[in-house]
Amino acid sequence: MIPISFFLVLSAAIFVLGAYGVMTKKNGLVVLMSIEMMLNSANINLVAFSGFLNDVSGQVFVLVVAAVAAAEVAVGIAILLNLFKSTNTTDVSEINILRW
Amino acid sequence: MTFLEYAWLVPIIPLAAFIIVGLFGNRTPEGGGYIAIAGAAAAFVLSLLVGYEFFTGSGDPFIMETAWLKLNDEITLNFGIYIDNLSVLMMLFASFISTLIFIYSVGYMSKEDEKKQRYYAEVSLFLTAMLGLVMASNFLEMFIFWEIVGVCSYLLIGFWSFKHPEGDDAQDDAASAAKKAFLVTRMGDVCLMGGLFVFLFAFKSLDYQVLFNAAKIATVNPDMIALGSILVFGGVIGKSAQFPLHDWLPDAMAGPTTVSALIHAATMVKAGVYLVARSYPLFVQSADVMLVVAIVGGFTAIFAASMALNNMNLKRVLAYSTLSQLGYMVLALGAGGYVMAIGLQSGDVFATEGYTAGVFHMMNHAFFKALLFLGAGSVIFAVGSEDMRQMGGLGKKMRVTSVTMLIGALSIAGIPLFAGFWSKDLVLAAVIDANAAGGGGVFILLFIMGVVTALMTAFYMFRLWYMTFRGEEGEASKRCAGESPRTMTSPLMVLAALALFSGFFILVGFNDLLTFSFVGGSFVVGGHGTGAIDLLVHLAESPYTYLSIVVAVLGIYLAYRMYKVKDVDPGRFNADGESKPYKLLQKRYYFPQFYNAIAMKFAHPLAMAVNYFDREAVDGTVNGIAGTIVNGSEGLRKTQDGQVHTYATVVVGGVVLLAALLFIAVYLSGGL
Numbered sequence: 001m002i003p004i005s006f007f008l009v010l011s012a013a014i015f016v017l018g019a020y021g022v023m024t025k026k027n028g029l030v031v032l033m034s035i036e037m038m039l040n041s042a043n044i045n046l047v048a049f050s051g052f053l054n055d056v057s058g059q060v061f062v063l064v065v066a067a068v069a070a071a072e073v074a075v076g077i078a079i080l081l082n083l084f085k086s087t088n089t090t091d092v093s094e095i096n097i098l099r100w
Numbered sequence: 101m102t103f104l105e106y107a108w109l110v111p112i113i114p115l116a117a118f119i120i121v122g123l124f125g126n127r128t129p130e131g132g133g134y135i136a137i138a139g140a141a142a143a144f145v146l147s148l149l150v151g152y153e154f155f156t157g158s159g160d161p162f163i164m165e166t167a168w169l170k171l172n173d174e175i176t177l178n179f180g181i182y183i184d185n186l187s188v189l190m191m192l193f194a195s196f197i198s199t200l201i202f203i204y205s206v207g208y209m210s211k212e213d214e215k216k217q218r219y220y221a222e223v224s225l226f227l228t229a230m231l232g233l234v235m236a237s238n239f240l241e242m243f244i245f246w247e248i249v250g251v252c253s254y255l256l257i258g259f260w261s262f263k264h265p266e267g268d269d270a271q272d273d274a275a276s277a278a279k280k281a282f283l284v285t286r287m288g289d290v291c292l293m294g295g296l297f298v299f300l301f302a303f304k305s306l307d308y309q310v311l312f313n314a315a316k317i318a319t320v321n322p323d324m325i326a327l328g329s330i331l332v333f334g335g336v337i338g339k340s341a342q343f344p345l346h347d348w349l350p351d352a353m354a355g356p357t358t359v360s361a362l363i364h365a366a367t368m369v370k371a372g373v374y375l376v377a378r379s380y381p382l383f384v385q386s387a388d389v390m391l392v393v394a395i396v397g398g399f400t401a402i403f404a405a406s407m408a409l410n411n412m413n414l415k416r417v418l419a420y421s422t423l424s425q426l427g428y429m430v431l432a433l434g435a436g437g438y439v440m441a442i443g444l445q446s447g448d449v450f451a452t453e454g455y456t457a458g459v460f461h462m463m464n465h466a467f468f469k470a471l472l473f474l475g476a477g478s479v480i481f482a483v484g485s486e487d488m489r490q491m492g493g494l495g496k497k498m499r500v501t502s503v504t505m506l507i508g509a510l511s512i513a514g515i516p517l518f519a520g521f522w523s524k525d526l527v528l529a530a531v532i533d534a535n536a537a538g539g540g541g542v543f544i545l546l547f548i549m550g551v552v553t554a555l556m557t558a559f560y561m562f563r564l565w566y567m568t569f570r571g572e573e574g575e576a577s578k579r580c581a582g583e584s585p586r587t588m589t590s591p592l593m594v595l596a597a598l599a600l601f602s603g604f605f606i607l608v609g610f611n612d613l614l615t616f617s618f619v620g621g622s623f624v625v626g627g628h629g630t631g632a633i634d635l636l637v638h639l640a641e642s643p644y645t646y647l648s649i650v651v652a653v654l655g656i657y658l659a660y661r662m663y664k665v666k667d668v669d670p671g672r673f674n675a676d677g678e679s680k681p682y683k684l685l686q687k688r689y690y691f692p693q694f695y696n697a698i699a700m701k702f703a704h705p706l707a708m709a710v711n712y713f714d715r716e717a718v719d720g721t722v723n724g725i726a727g728t729i730v731n732g733s734e735g736l737r738k739t740q741d742g743q744v745h746t747y748a749t750v751v752v753g754g755v756v757l758l759a760a761l762l763f764i765a766v767y768l769s770g771g772l
Contacts, residue, residue, distance in 0.1 A: 092745070
């Protein structure tokens, strides 16, 4: 059996990569993808602990998270699409009208 | 049905008139004048009913009060009414004279158009406050009304500060006179408030009922009572315009003559005298306080009368005369109180004539001085000038005014049978009595001052009368188109009748109502007076009575020779107005300059320093704090730059920080 720490390290690595992507990538689509990575790293954690503790509720949570992530991406992409229509760019560093 | 229980309505009725006139005055005839008259008349009728019921009752003070502020378990401040002989007397003459003066105002203020509303509203408010002042059941309530009459006085002195019939200079005059009256009386009011604090501290109450309880007084440190009394007397000096805070009253003549008659002669300035009479049980605890009261009063009497001698302004002469007569009242109360204070210590005198004299003179003065002012108003209304040099010969054109004013002048001069004679002689008799009780000759001096004042009074009143109504017609007299309207002359006639006869009240048992005595372990107002016959005999036997008559006749004779026959040239005594004493009097003993110098030397730098402190220290702190916050937030808002990356970084940084803190906390608490 694979030790639980392996899953945790993998999850942490994916989470950090996702966070790095959110903080650095300029393309809005890539940022959304990075967010998906972070969500899925959390899913790995949930599944791993579910198996480790023999408790199925962790897997149920994963399903809920997946559904929410799908909805979030749908909304996020719709916003990006509209932004692209009006500003002709998906570069989030150029979209800064909501500021002081 | 008892009217006493409805006595609280007496000040409420003029208050209702004030509200109605204040809101809707100009939509009614005469700018609400008739409503104000009705209010004052109703208050007078109710006062009469209350007075009748009170005098036919037991004679104990009627008290009705309700708790107002409960400061702590010990001290409760009340609000209510306290009716005894003194308050009934004050209620009666304040509402009666107000009614007459409001009627007179219909004629006198007829040219004021839309400003009538303001005038009648303010005088109604004044009457409310004056009635409230005399009916109050404790010192704090009295003080509140005391301040309201001050405000009304301020507003009415400045009545012509916007549009004056005589132009711009007079407007500025009215505004600064109003300000001066307000500020000068304020100095007295601060003293009065200090006195109230002393009493509150000493007695744990401000109710008259508690404070005047002899058993309660005995438990309080006499020094505290003396301190409180002298501070309260400071308020009296301000309100009743005694030396050295007297200078606002002559300036207050910038207001309409009706206001001068009502507020600055007949009622408001009497509030101070009333307060001394009201606080008598406390004042008589200390002979020294009473000596101070008597000296201030006596000095004011002669000091003010001297300034009336050479003044050319009709109203100013009357103003100085008011000052001087107020001095008489304060002198009488002080002298009487001195006798009683000494008597209470040695335990052999329990009543005083001075109280009767002071209060009686207060009532008589209200009648004859209101009469003189209204007469002067009638003259000013007819000729449009206040300068007596431009008058003269008005006797034929204004017969009613000249005859009624003659009665007023005879009364104030103290000619026998007229009102002023009775009360003035009682005042002088009280001073002689006080000398018998002690005082080390001070009272002899005060008596001489009183007699000299009587001489001056007779002289300046008849100088005024001859200059105005006799002799050749002056420049202004030619403009006179005859007697004033009936609304103005009828109050004059009523007041003239009273100035003639009100002295006789003392013979029909009135003096029994105005006494102050210590009977059966408590202080009592009313009763136990000298009988009328005894009083007459006393007056007839006393050589001083004849002295004062001779002095009055001498004064009138002097005025007759100088201003009627004119065989004695007044210019001979003063180098035609160039001599030093003449100028000294004309400049009011340089008191206005003295005040200004004090203001410039002390008050102005102090005010500048306070201003500097206020701007730099207080405002500086407040503005500094506000400025720091504004600048800081200007910088902080730049962090919201609209960049998703920045926000994400901050969130991640925050999470990392929290995690780090959590680790540290776990580590420090010794691990999981």
